[in-house]
Amino acid sequence: MEISSLSAVSFGMPFRHSSSSSSSSSSSISASSSTTHFPSRTRKSPKLQLQHASDLTSTLTSVGQLLTMKDLNATLHHFANSNKFNHVSQLFLWMQENKKLDVYSYSHYIKFMANKLDASTMLKLYNDIQVESAKDNVYVCNSVLSCLIKKGKFDTTMKLFRQMKHDGLVPDLVTYSTLIAGCVKVKDGYPKALELIQELQDNKLRMDDVIYGAILAVCASNGKWEEAEYYFNQMKSEGRSPNVYHYSSLLNAYSACGDFTKADALIQDMESEGLAPNKVILTTLLKVYVRGGLFEKSRELLAKLESLGYAEDEMPYCVLMDGLAKARQTHEAKIIFDEMMKKHVMSDGYAHSIIISAFCRAKLFQEAKQLAKDFQTTFDKYDVVIMNSMLCAFCRAGEMESVMETLRKMDELAISPDYNTFNILIKYFCRKNMYLLAYRTTMDMHSKGYQPAEELCSSLIYHLGQENASSEAFSLYNMLRYSKRTIGKALHEKILHILLAGKLLKDAYVVFKDNATSISGPTTKKFASAFMKSGNINLINDVMKTLHNCGYKIDQGLFEMAVSRYLGQPEKKDLLLHLLQWMPGQGYVINPSTRNLILKNSHLFGRQLIAEVLSKQRVKLNAQKSN
């Protein structure tokens, strides 16, 4: 790269040119022309040369060392303001290599590049900071944290935050509001936000309007309306005046309980404070009514929104339609949809998605399919949610060709399938008796980090068994078993039957051994005789002991089977002797017919040894009888 060659250029002792002289000349040079005869008076300052450079690399080589840190930072600004982000990066890199950067360079650069750099690059940038004063500078730290939060890396951010504190950062209110805001989109965000509130108070910081705004938003997004109410009142009692955002968060929190009385009172309070409800406030109020099941009141409010010009996009319609659909009022939802269409309300496809799903839920599959096709022909905006709605409709209506087309489209548009996508497909493949395809989709789902529902897997395992796909069934079983959750006991028995049917006896033994207590008597018996009959001969004694140890009474039939296996393979005589020696200690004695069988073949094993072992069994038996 050109940049690296820069450092090879050696300069004399760095010197500072007078900044006053450069700024005095800077205002007049724009008119300078190449025809001038007074180059010394009209030449651009190094800073301006750099800012207007056509070849940044060579300009840095020639004038870079003449520039002050302040000039360089101003130039970063200049490039960022003119959207020359390649120049920003290139200059910053040069500044890093030439060790000409300070706290401002970092905090500006991070701000400029927040949208361009990914989380790991940002993290590396911070970790590689060599300037001591920048590393624990609260502005620099806040910039980095804010950038990571915006990229949705909450856990990474919190980890970095702890490291920063350990390395000397003294967090301020900005730090905390940045982090609390990050809790809005995170699951379990409320307790995490609470911890941060506690920490800022422990650090003798006082909550300000911004912090209140952030915590109210967290409460709202977590359905904590009582807590939201608490913070709102606390804020007021501190003499702070909530603004429209504070009000709207509390209102949004009320939608969790659907308490329209509280919501109406809040709007009144807001108006008495001189704040006029805006479009968002009224849409949120609609959400409260809808969640409270007050559909008549909702329709009236929607009409009011329309009359105020607040219903130009589909959002309020979607709020109402979704509520109706979830209350199983599919027909009423469709009426709203039709009105919306008639009025040519702007739509991004949310409305279609809601109604397609509503139709699927109501088992109106033909209607769902039709609407999905309408969407395909009239919209060119796809995301995973609308794709899922359409897939669901096509699957339920049995439109295989459309299902495949939709999947191709997803692939083409690089829309990654999510949990719902996999679920829809797996259920569909199962319904169509395409169990191997369902199996492969389930494994794919698992490899993408989604946990398939146990019930679905369990049913799939059963069907795979029916189709003699025992090893696929076993893979699925193992996937469930090793996914850190407890699974139903019946599944162990189910897979055991499948493995026995598929003659996967070694796998069956593993399942039996690990779950003996969940296996019924008849299934144990079935497993035992299957194994004695054709399981790996080297494991026969182990299986015997396992059966015995889990309380199963081994019958003569099993001993007979084991013995005849051993007689068929005389090289395994040690195993037979071991079994015969083990038996009496556990209260087992061979019956006469098996005993005769062994004696008949004793030349294969050594007559003397066999006789001794058998007579020991006798003695033991007699002793037991006399007891």
Added chain:
DNA sequence: GTAGGGTTAG
């Protein structure tokens, strides 16, 4: 000279 928040829909 640098850093922060907040509303509504599938």
